[in-house]
Amino acid sequence: MPTPSNMTGKTALVTGAAAGLGRATALRLAQAGADLCLIDIDSEALETTAAEARSTGVRVLTQAVDLAVAENCHNAVTAAVEMFHRLDAVCNIAAVFIPCHAAKMSTADWDKTLAVNLSAPFHLIQAAIPHLLEAHGAVVNVTSCAAHQGQAYTAAYCATKAGLTHMTKSLAMEYMHQPIRFNAVAPGGMMTMLAAGIRTLQDADETLLKRYSPLRGVVEIEDVAEMVAFLATDAARAYHGACINIDNGITAG
Ligand SMILES: NC(=O)c1ccc[n+]([C@@H]2O[C@H](COP(=O)([O-])OP(=O)(O)OC[C@H]3O[C@@H](n4cnc5c(N)ncnc54)[C@H](O)[C@@H]3O)[C@@H](O)[C@H]2O)c1
Structure with a gap:
């Protein structure tokens, strides 16, 4: 596994930092020396994540906001740049996962899934682009193996993850000749609160759910955090428009 380069004196913005992969990525970037938003x-x-990151000696700005609101995304980037005077990396990790029979999904749940998983990364990226260009920085979008295979009972989630993958590639094309990189990481199942959401589903066809059970076991959160942190740093200078699967073979066939 490639390791992130030194981020001392640099700043990374990480969403979803309270739990799971976002938390692990924040702590990995702190370990690499990055100041954090x-x-x-x-x-x-x-x-709690912020206190742990600060104990490594880096500066941390926390913003407890709902990313489903576009204005919050723009304001978050502004606040980060006001505090740190630069922005080197944006890691879009926050997401919601609302398993549901398609015919029963509420409009509110559909809209929320699109707002948090797809629109928020776009708004954050849009606000961050001028600063990332200045810093020769990077965007890392966390998608999912669900971007590459249809999965029952999660049509909204799958659509957002496929959309985020394609958004990553489209931005990589648009900025092909400028000093900014766009990449994605697509994990398979990790043991987090998000994954536990599947247990809320009633009357599911178990034979369909079994199709996404990893034959080689779940993916360790730290393994994915290592890759996200690596792509956020200069050590990943040759990566642009990539979508890296870390899924223990789920998408192999
Ligand atoms: N856990 C898995 O099995 C799995 C598999 C593939 C991909 N992923 C992806 O990995 C990423 C991290 O997921 P995780 O498993 O760590 O989930 P998690 O639920 O542990 O963490 C997600 C975080 O996002 C935050 N969040 C949710 N809605 C928000 C909002 N509106 N505004 C701000 N923050 C919000 C939550 O509070 C939470 O801290 C997600 O993009 C997810 O889609 C997870």
């Missing part, structure tokens, strides 16, 4: 809707758990 950490965002999550869960203010209490976000402060």
Whole structure:
């Protein structure tokens, strides 16, 4: 596994930093020396991550906001640049996963899934682009193996992850000749609160759910965090428009 280069004196913005992969990525980037702007809707758990990151000696700005609101995304980037005077990396990790029979999904749940998983990364990227260009920085979008295979009961989630993958590639094309990189990481199942959401589903056809069970076991959160952090740093200078699967073979066939 490639390792991130030194981020001392650089700043990374990480969403979903209160839990799971976002938290692990924030701590990995802190270990690499990055100052951090950490965002999550869960203010209490976000402060716990921030305290742990600060104990490594880096500076941390926390923003407990709902990323489903576009204005919050733009304001978050502004606040990060006001505090740190630069922005080198944006890691879009926050997401919601609302398993549901398609015919029963509420418009509110559909809209929320699109807002958090797809629109928020776009708004954050849009606000960050001028600063990332200045810093020769990078965007890392966390998608999912669900971007590459249809999965029952999660049509909205799958659509957002496929959309985020294609958004990553489109931005990589648009900025082919400028000093900014766009990449994506597509994990398979990790043991987090998000994955536990599948247990809320009633009357599911188990034979369909078994199709996404990893034959080689779940993916370790730290393994994915290592890749996200690597792509955020200059060590990944040759990566642009890539979507890297870390899924223990789920998408192999
Ligand atoms: N866990 C898995 O099995 C799995 C598999 C593939 C991809 N992923 C992806 O990995 C990423 C991280 O997922 P995770 O498993 O760590 O999930 P998680 O639920 O542990 O963490 C997601 C974080 O996002 C935050 N969040 C949710 N809605 C928000 C909002 N509106 N505004 C701000 N913050 C919000 C949550 O509070 C939470 O802290 C997601 O993009 C997810 O789609 C996860």
